[in-house]
Amino acid sequence: MSWNPLKDSFRHNVSGPANALIDGYLAGRLDRRTFLRQGTVFGLSLSAMGILGVRADAQDGPVAVKKGGTLRVGVTTPSGPVDPMVAANQGSIAMYQPVGEYLIRAEPDLSLRPFLATEWSSNDAGTVWTFKLRDDVTFQDGQKMTSADVVATFNRLADPDGGSIALSAFRGIIGKNSASAIDDLTVQFELERPVGNFPYLASSDTYSAIILPASYSTGFEEAGFPGTGPLRMKSFSPTAGATFVRNEEYWDKANPAPLDQIDFIFFADETPALLALQGSEIDVVYQVSVQNGRAVVNNPAYKMVGTRSAASRPLHLRTDTGPWMDKRVRQALAYTVDRTGVVDGLMQGYAEIGNDSPFAPIFPVTNPDVPQRQLDLDKARALLAEAGVPDGFKTSLNVINTLEVPAYATVLQAGAAKVGIDLDIILQDGGTYYGDGQFGSSPWLDSTAGITDFGHRSIPNVYLTAQFQSDGVWNSSHLNDPEIDKEIGEFLATVEFEAQRKIATSLQEKFMDLTPTIYSAFLQFVFVTGANVGGVVPNSSGQLFLGQAGFVE
Numbered sequence: 217m218s219w220n221p222l223k224d225s226f227r228h229n230v231s232g233p234a235n236a237l238i239d240g241y242l243a244g245r246l247d248r249r250t251f252l253r254q255g256t257v258f259g260l261s262l263s264a265m266g267i268l269g270v271r272a273d274a275q276d277g278p279v280a281v282k283k284g285g286t287l288r289v290g291v292t293t294p295s296g297p298v299d300p301m302v303a304a305n306q307g308s309i310a311m312y313q314p315v316g317e318y319l320i321r322a323e324p325d326l327s328l329r330p331f332l333a334t335e336w337s338s339n340d341a342g343t344v345w346t347f348k349l350r351d352d353v354t355f356q357d358g359q360k361m362t363s364a365d366v367v368a369t370f371n372r373l374a375d376p377d378g379g380s381i382a383l384s385a386f387r388g389i390i391g392k393n394s395a396s397a398i399d400d401l402t403v404q405f406e407l408e409r410p411v412g413n414f415p416y417l418a419s420s421d422t423y424s425a426i427i428l429p430a431s432y433s434t435g436f437e438e439a440g441f442p443g444t445g446p447l448r449m450k451s452f453s454p455t456a457g458a459t460f461v462r463n464e465e466y467w468d469k470a471n472p473a474p475l476d477q478i479d480f481i482f483f484a485d486e487t488p489a490l491l492a493l494q495g496s497e498i499d500v501v502y503q504v505s506v507q508n509g510r511a512v513v514n515n516p517a518y519k520m521v522g523t524r525s526a527a528s529r530p531l532h533l534r535t536d537t538g539p540w541m542d543k544r545v546r547q548a549l550a551y552t553v554d555r556t557g558v559v560d561g562l563m564q565g566y567a568e569i570g571n572d573s574p575f576a577p578i579f580p581v582t583n584p585d586v587p588q589r590q591l592d593l594d595k596a597r598a599l600l601a602e603a604g605v606p607d608g609f610k611t612s613l614n615v616i617n618t619l620e621v622p623a624y625a626t627v628l629q630a631g632a633a634k635v636g637i638d639l640d641i642i643l644q645d646g647g648t649y650y651g652d653g654q655f656g657s658s659p660w661l662d663s664t665a666g667i668t669d670f671g672h673r674s675i676p677n678v679y680l681t682a683q684f685q686s687d688g689v690w691n692s693s694h695l696n697d698p699e700i701d702k703e704i705g706e707f708l709a710t711v712e713f714e715a716q717r718k719i720a721t722s723l724q725e726k727f728m729d730l731t732p733t734i735y736s737a738f739l740q741f742v743f744v745t746g747a748n749v750g751g752v753v754p755n756s757s758g759q760l761f762l763g764q765a766g767f768v769e
Contacts, residue, residue: 279750281766286477287749289762290489291502293482294454295646300424301373301380305646306758307482309423310502311452314460314478314762315356315443316426319347319366320419322674324523324756326578328415332361332427332444336418342410342711347418349401353467355429355442363397368430370395370405370418382424384689385417385678389708412711416675423757446473446763457481474751474766486619493518493744500745500765503758506564507620512744513564519747522566522740525672525756526576526679529624531613531665531734532692538664539611544603546731550589551596552631555736562620562627566742570735573727574679575720577738578756581676581713583721589728596635608636614659614666615641616649625667628736639665653689661692668692672741672756680704680723684732693732700726 294307300316303309319333333347353361373382375392389411398404407414418425429442441449444467447460458480462473481498483489486508492498494511504512504520512518533540533549540546550572559567568577572589575582600606615625622643629639644659649666651658660666673679682690685701700723707719727733741758750768753761 280769281474281751282769283474284476285767286479287475287765288479288481288498289500289502290481290483290492290498292485300426304381306503310480311458312426313759314447315441315445315449317444318420318425320415322416322419322421322755326674328419336415342412343407345405345414347403351401353444354465355444356448356463357442359429361427361444362400363403365430366403366427367395367397369427373424380424382422384682385422410709410711413675420755420759421674421757423759447478455482471764473763478762499749500752502743502760504742504744505619506566506742507562507623509744517747518744520742520744521754522742523754523756524578525739525741526578527672527739527741528570528670528735529621529667530670531667533732534664534694535732536694539609540664542603543730544599548596548599548635549632549637550731550734551592552635553628553734553736554591554631558627558737562624563737566740567737570737572731572735573724574676575724579676581716581720583717583724586721586724593634600635610638610640611664613639613641614649614663615643616667616669617643617645618669621667621669666692671758677708695732
């Protein structure tokens, strides 16, 4: 490799893991797209990566929209508190998106975009991460944002006794005193264990991690909710909707909100919202299942946008009790799934085939060379015979009644019936299915089999620790495998990408063998707008960023 003083100087100013990433790219082991995405994890800017001769793909410029007007957005009625600490449903999360902002925004291509943080870096071990903050940000109550606010936000979310929804991501990684202020514009996180992709956990991927004043307690104030965003709340009704208006004091003077106002209108579910869109009563539907949105799919009167994601409808199978204790029986069910039919039929192509592990195709670390499990009814029958149930059996399947999940359950039921497995579908609303989210009082976590609605994460960490570690808070399959526990710990602690890929491959193969959970597809996040709407920015987590939304010229 020829010596270049500019490149050499650049390499001396980045961490060891970032240098390993550079070496992997220059040696041809990583493609350009993977290098660009992973480079942002270590805080490498596009301009810095350009020193190495790497150029990002050309991006479309911002959509030209008119200034002024009122956008009407249909969203499901909040089913719980509108508080970033605990909000876990679409309606509640949608309420703080217009007013709240993150240190970093995770983009649809999984790259990380600086937002309230301007840069970040880690030590070589991935145990200490440092973030630099913008110095011109004010909250909507007039307070200047400083490191004290960022520290308070993350320590509040990571407090194990605080009841934060973010604990699913933070537990075992950061605690209630992990964040500290180095100076007014520098925050440092001392992690409880090495995590090579921690910036994702500090980004919009953890949707509750909007930065709030240190003085924030809990609750949603109808006026003056103290975010930093381009819109501010004017009014809020828990059952009817909410109104947001332009924040005239927004810190980003170059990018004020074009709209005068955004009205959120609450609906019981997506069906009446879609009817309202077709009747020109609203302009945007926040999230649409392809199954229920057939009237607008490919209709030129509307824009339907699908964003790749790791969102899924995993079918968990109890490994410790009932008919699924034998892995051969679990494997047999997996062989009855027509994955191509699910993707092309049920999802109309707005999905990607899954391979019975949480390593979705969108993740750079996922190894696509692990053999894909295919529909094979003869193999399923042979496995059932080996397990001593050649004629099959009957068992219950608990299913959350949301979006296309009931239709998906019916597809699985029909496939299983072909080998004698009789799945008795029990449809349950979200409140019933999830219960209190604790083992012993939640059909989700206690049922012998169930289908859950899992949202997107830009890295597999939360899926691995929460779903598959023996002490995971979402371990609905009750998997208890010391080797998988060990490899999950190694995966999280590994900073270098190529080493992560090696562990990911091993985990993919182990999940395929044990089959505690069936992943047949990974969904796209789909939203729909009128043809005259532009500037609506989705991400794969199912969030819509509306700060630059408006009506097209």
